[in-house]
Amino acid sequence: GAGVSQSPSNKVTEKGKDVELRCDPISGHTALYWYRQSLGQGLEFLIYFQGNSAPDKSGLPSDRFSAERTGGSVSTLTIQRTQQEDSAVYLCASSSGTGLLYLSGNTIYFGEGSWLTVV
Amino acid sequence: KQEVTQIPAALSVPEGENLVLNCSFTDSAIYNLQWFRQDPGKGLTSLLLIQSSQREQTSGRLNASLDKSSGRSTLYIAASQPGDSATYLCAVLSYYDKIIFGKGTRLHILP
Numbered sequence: 418g419a420g421v422s423q424s425p426s427n428k429v430t431e432k433g434k435d436v437e438l439r440c441d442p443i444s445g446h447t448a449l450y451w452y453r454q455s456l457g458q459g460l461e462f463l464i465y466f467q468g469n470s471a472p473d474k475s476g477l478p479s480d481r482f483s484a485e486r487t488g489g490s491v492s493t494l495t496i497q498r499t500q501q502e503d504s505a506v507y508l509c510a511s512s513s514g515t516g517l518l519y520l521s522g523n524t525i526y527f528g529e530g531s532w533l534t535v536v
Numbered sequence: 537k538q539e540v541t542q543i544p545a546a547l548s549v550p551e552g553e554n555l556v557l558n559c560s561f562t563d564s565a566i567y568n569l570q571w572f573r574q575d576p577g578k579g580l581t582s583l584l585l586i587q588s589s590q591r592e593q594t595s596g597r598l599n600a601s602l603d604k605s606s607g608r609s610t611l612y613i614a615a616s617q618p619g620d621s622a623t624y625l626c627a628v629l630s631y632y633d634k635i636i637f638g639k640g641t642r643l644h645i646l647p
Contacts, residue, residue, distance in 0.1 A: 421579075459639030462634060473634060508580070510580075
């Protein structure tokens with residue numbers, strides 16, 4: 418696609434429910450990032466996928482959070498048993514290049530985000 | 537652990553003024569540094585990317601500099617306009633391919 422596409426754009430869910438957020442990166446981009454931004458806060462790194470390598474999950478805040486990337490393209494971030502503190506905008510970004518991102522100095526492109534509200 | 541700090545957190549200036557936004561990072565082992573703009577309720581838009589071997593990059597009224605040894609970058613905006621009002625974020629790509637963001641500077645240009 419022309420840009421990074423995220424869905425849903427807005428989601429209101431009840432505490433305790435599971436939610437799935439989808440990210441469709443720019444075609445051909447091998448790197449995919451998920452970030453979380455709470456109200457008035459900076460971007461918090463969650464997880465990073467690069468090609469077929471094992472993802473860097475070091476930013477996932479708890480075991481309620483998981484993400485997968487199928488076929489090296491679309492990614493789904495799943496939050497189980499949502500809590501009110503999970504309310505935030507979840508941003509996905511993608512970038513081209515190989516594992517050696519630094520060689521090409523590639524820009525990363527962000528989607529518009531999925532705004533999650535847990536009530 | 538890489539940490540990125542942006543000062544000031546918020547800034548209001550009259551239209552037409554030149555201004556400087558600051559970004560500092562604790563670990564100089566970076567590949568590149570990128571400045572983004574975020575409008576309310578929107579995603580991030582890339583403004584400038586500086587490779588670790590470069591000292592500065594320019595795009596229109598924007599100029600970004602990088603001093604890797606001191607862990608600092610500045611974003612210079614010339615002749616500010618009300619349309620420049622947004623949050624500006626600095627991000628560094630570390631040697632572990634993890635992009636770390638600062639918390640941003642909220643800029644308000646007064647007409």
